[in-house]
Amino acid sequence: MILYIKYMVSLRCKMMVKEELKKLGLQFVVVDLGFVEILEDITPKQFEELRKNLAQSGLELLDDKKAILIQKIKNVIIELVHYTDEMPKVNYSDYISEKLNYDYTYLSNIFSEVKGITIQQFIINQKIERVKELLLYDELNLTEISYKLNYSSVAHLSNQFKKVTGLSPSFFKKLKEKRNRNLENI
Known part of the structure; x- marks a missing residue:
């Protein structure tokens, strides 16, 4: 099961999320910028507890499909700009579209609608x-x-x-x- 987390943009955030998952007894496969993959399904009680604990640290557990997609777009861009040594020689629109397997126009429209600014x-x-x-x-x-x-x-x-x-x-x-x-x- 994959959970998406808003404002998770640093190694410190990843460490904090790992600790919260351990407290709840949830085994994770991957903890990366903006998302967590856990082995088992999460109960509604665990979900709410995790949501509450993450909120205390300024992180937000996402469950809205548009919000999740926006966060994925932001994570791709943040990872590209801040954590890769060399920027790709392709257009950003092609790169983002390829990474997320969505048409760029669709991604761009949703991003602008929700965030009030363009992806660019x-x-x-x-x-x-x-x-x-x-x-x-x-x-x-x-x-x-x-x-x-x-x-x-x-x-x-x-x-x-x-x-x-x-x-x-x-x-x-x-x-x-x-x-x-x-x-x-x-």
Whole structure:
């Protein structure tokens, strides 16, 4: 049986979900971003207990089909942007459609209807979050980051970054450096 969990986006979330499953005596096969596969069927009492315990940690057990599909779309994008070393050279629409075995137009319409933004805008937001993360790590320069995230150019990345955050990538990086200097002076 597969259960879908909203807001499950990190390794810490996965560890917490594993602990909750163990508390309820549920054996799991897979605990991954956004979903859990358990060996046996879950009783309504266990389902409610799990829902309540996950909610205390900010996670949400999903049972609505549209919500589950939206979460699957988000998980594919988050995994692609944040957890893969190289972005695929195919269109995001083809990649998402192939991963989820649904027509992209169908996925796009449901996503926009429920979330109020397009899948493309969600991808851009995730990519900008990843750019921020990489800038803060200070291991890659902007050219390397734009290549890693499959931007056509540094200028394209910079324009998108500014449109989403209101800051240029270099100004964002300077803010981090200024903050670090201020912390050192304390």
